[in-house]
Amino acid sequence: MxxxxxxxxxRFFNExxxxxxxxxxxxxxxxxxxxxxPHFSVLNHLTRVRDGQTPNTLAxxxxxxxxxxxxxxxxxxxxxxxxxxxxxxxxRSKRVWLTEPGRRFRVEAIRALDPNFQRLAAAIPPDQVAxxxxxxxxxxxxxxxxxxxxxxxxx
Amino acid sequence: MxxxxxxxxxRFFNExxxxxxxxxxxxxxxxxxxxxxPHFSVLNHLTRVRDGQTPNTLAxxxxxxxxxxxxxxxxxxxxxxxxxxxxxxxxRSKRVWLTEPGRRFRVEAIRALDPNFQRLAAAIPPDQVAxxxxxxxxxxxxxxxxxxxxxxxxx
DNA sequence: TCCACTTAGTGCGATTTCGTATTATATAGT
DNA sequence: ACTATATAATACGAAATCGCACTAAGTGGA
Numbered sequence: 543m544x545x546x547x548x549x550x551x552x553r554f555f556n557e558x559x560x561x562x563x564x565x566x567x568x569x570x571x572x573x574x575x576x577x578x579x580p581h582f583s584v585l586n587h588l589t590r591v592r593d594g595q596t597p598n599t600l601a602x603x604x605x606x607x608x609x610x611x612x613x614x615x616x617x618x619x620x621x622x623x624x625x626x627x628x629x630x631x632x633x634r635s636k637r638v639w640l641t642e643p644g645r646r647f648r649v650e651a652i653r654a655l656d657p658n659f660q661r662l663a664a665a666i667p668p669d670q671v672a673x674x675x676x677x678x679x680x681x682x683x684x685x686x687x688x689x690x691x692x693x694x695x696x697x
Numbered sequence: 698m699x700x701x702x703x704x705x706x707x708r709f710f711n712e713x714x715x716x717x718x719x720x721x722x723x724x725x726x727x728x729x730x731x732x733x734x735p736h737f738s739v740l741n742h743l744t745r746v747r748d749g750q751t752p753n754t755l756a757x758x759x760x761x762x763x764x765x766x767x768x769x770x771x772x773x774x775x776x777x778x779x780x781x782x783x784x785x786x787x788x789r790s791k792r793v794w795l796t797e798p799g800r801r802f803r804v805e806a807i808r809a810l811d812p813n814f815q816r817l818a819a820a821i822p823p824d825q826v827a828x829x830x831x832x833x834x835x836x837x838x839x840x841x842x843x844x845x846x847x848x849x850x851x852x
Numbered sequence: 853t854c855c856a857c858t859t860a861g862t863g864c865g866a867t868t869t870c871g872t873a874t875t876a877t878a879t880a881g882t
Numbered sequence: 883a884c885t886a887t888a889t890a891a892t893a894c895g896a897a898a899t900c901g902c903a904c905t906a907a908g909t910g911g912a
Contacts, residue, residue, distance in 0.1 A: 666832075671706060671709045675709060678829075761899080787908070
């Protein structure tokens with residue numbers, strides 16, 4: 543792989559990392575005490591995909607250890623934003639369900655970003671951002687499918 | 698702000714977050730024991746911008762508390778990848794300098810990603826990624842400049 | 853100069869994240 | 883049915899991250 547090509551990919555992920563850092567900070571500044579971005583992200587995932595998933599599925603989806611997901615879910619339960627019920631099909635596992643406050647919390651958290659989005663919109667119109675989405679989704683889908691191979695290709 | 702516009706921006710940052718998560722995991726899988734992504738990121742920042750910066754400047758650049766940067770720098774010093782020297786212009790502060798092993802480590806860490814980049818290149822050619830860079834950089838620059846206003850506009 | 857105020861770095865305790873080991877349940881082979 | 887193996891969740895301890903408070907040093911005004 544030539545230097546120029548490597549630099550293109552590296553700079554891309556560099557930009558991604560910085561953008562993520564900046565948006566994470568902006569988002570967490572809007573969240574109430576005791577709730578972090580992972581809490582919101584789980585609510586968002588349960589809404590976008592579907593609720594009733596197991597903690598293990600969520601841990602794999604977020605690329606975090608199971609113990610971390612247990613901790614995050616404990617916090618969400620404590621705040622009444624999700625419910626854990628036993629999985630009738632598997633006595634070992636549980637299933638995670640959104641509560642009404644959980645759904646409401648997610649919607650309000652997104653709406654709370656409007657001031658940020660409005661300032662951004664003044665500099666970068668929605669069309670320009672929308673134009674990036676297909677390519678980003680494509681790269682994301684590839685990495686998502688590719689991640690398992692990382693282990694196999696270690697040596 | 699209408700729902701459609703909000704959704705565009707939200708989905709954009711959603712993709713950014715997932716991409717960051719996936720690439721972070723892939724990157725950390727390549728790093729040796731005892732060194733995390735923040736360690737690499739600081740080395741990269743010192744290389745790209747310039748070394749000799751103060752810990753406080755780095756903490757602000759990375760949007761982390763000063764104590765976190767102290768911790769990260771302590772680890773880098775322990776591994777001999779950076780040096781801390783007193784700041785002759787300000788007795789309170791220090792300056793962080795890259796060492797030769799630090800520079801080498803960064804280059805090797807980037808090169809270690811080649812297998813990942815090569816697999817990605819087979820699905821998403823460099824041109825397509827390069828085409829995204831200007832827009833991403835523009836959005837990143839805006840957020841970077843905008844982040845201070847978050848506090849002011851809280852209420 | 854002196855004194856109040858600000859700033860850079862760090863010590864300390866709390867929370868989050870993570871790796872390992874453990875328990876309970878499911879699955880497969882006999 | 884029984885045993886060995888695999889899997890889901892968690893308990894536990896280590897490391898990372900963070901907020902608060904403290905010390906040392908710089909800044910500005912009387």
